[in-house]
Amino acid sequence: MALLLVLASTSAFGFRCGRKLVIEDMHELQVREACGAPTTSRQLGYVTRGVTIPTQRKSSPGITTERFPGYGHYTEEVVLTEYVYNFGPRKLMRRLIFEGGVLVKIETIGYGYREQKSK
Numbered sequence: 137m138a139l140l141l142v143l144a145s146t147s148a149f150g151f152r153c154g155r156k157l158v159i160e161d162m163h164e165l166q167v168r169e170a171c172g173a174p175t176t177s178r179q180l181g182y183v184t185r186g187v188t189i190p191t192q193r194k195s196s197p198g199i200t201t202e203r204f205p206g207y208g209h210y211t212e213e214v215v216l217t218e219y220v221y222n223f224g225p226r227k228l229m230r231r232l233i234f235e236g237g238v239l240v241k242i243e244t245i246g247y248g249y250r251e252q253k254s255k
Contacts, residue, residue: 151230151242153221158232162239167219167232174219174232175251183216183235212236222248 150159153171168174189208214236221230229248233241 175222176220180216
C-alpha cells in the first residue's frame with residue numbers, strides 16, 4: 137500500500153518517456169530528446185520572475201583586491217510555453233509548462249486518444 141502511495145505521488149513530479157525520466161527543472165531540449173516532439177505546443181504568453189545573481193565586487197576599487205560576494209536582484213520577462221504529449225488511449229496524457237525554456241509544471245490530463253492518420 138505504501139509503495140502505491142509513493143508511486144502515485146512521484147507521477148506529479150515526473151514521468152517516463154520510454155526509459156528516460158522527465159522531471160521539473162529540465163530544459164525544453166532535454167524533454168524533446170527524451171520524448172520527441174510534443175503532440176501540440178503553444179505559447180501561452182509571458183511571465184515576469186525575480187532572479188538573484190551572485191556577483192563579485194571589490195570592496196574599494198583600486199585600493200584592495202579582497203573580494204566580497206554580492207547579489208544582484210533583477211526581474212526578467214520570459215516566455216510561457218505549453219507542451220501536450222499524447223501517449224495513446226491506454227496511457228495518460230501530460231501537459232508540461234515551461235518558463236523561459238525550463239520545465240516548471242507537469243500535469244496529468246486524462247487518457248490519451250488514438251490519432252487519426254492523414255491520407
